[in-house]
Amino acid sequence: MDRPLSILHACRQFFNLTGAEIYLYELAREQVRLGHQVAVCSPILGGEMVPRIEACGVLVFDPQTVRAWKPDIIHVHTARVLSPDLFPEAPRVATLHDAEDTLEPGPVRRWIVVRPELMILVPDSRWIPNGFDLARFYPMPLPAGDPPHDL
Numbered sequence: 001m002d003r004p005l006s007i008l009h010a011c012r013q014f015f016n017l018t019g020a021e022i023y024l025y026e027l028a029r030e031q032v033r034l035g036h037q038v039a040v041c042s043p044i045l046g047g048e049m050v051p052r053i054e055a056c057g058v059l060v061f062d063p064q065t066v067r068a069w070k071p072d073i074i075h076v077h078t079a080r081v082l083s084p085d086l087f088p089e090a091p092r093v094a095t096l097h098d099a100e101d102t103l104e105p106g107p108v109r110r111w112i113v114v115r116p117e118l119m120i121l122v123p124d125s126r127w128i129p130n131g132f133d134l135a136r137f138y139p140m141p142l143p144a145g146d147p148p149h150d151l
Contacts, residue, residue, distance in 0.1 A: 006037045008071035008090070012078035013044035014060070020077045023095070025053055027075075032057045041066040041081065076108070
């Protein structure tokens, strides 16, 4: 890495430990560990997510207060959070987490999809599989006396 980057993540809500929020949280946490300055911007903030991510060294903004920050790059996780006119000099990458999410308008340079079937919506996208935390998600043991069945 030549120099640390200022990375801004934008999402529709950053409140509960679910879906795109977990993805964003884990990615931002790793970026801080690598030495980057990272921020999250969302119009809906609170719940368990804000104290968790602030404890990792990530800054948290709403769409009005983020204007004082100057990102080198923007990672959009859900559409219509940031105006395309905000930070026009910063390149944008967007992750499409869900087929029901609308595509982000504006100057997105690269698209990421988390499931291969989403590539139909954005043909030039890159598929990066959704990872999961083995400490949180693990196979449950079968109930006693219930042998596995072939389907």
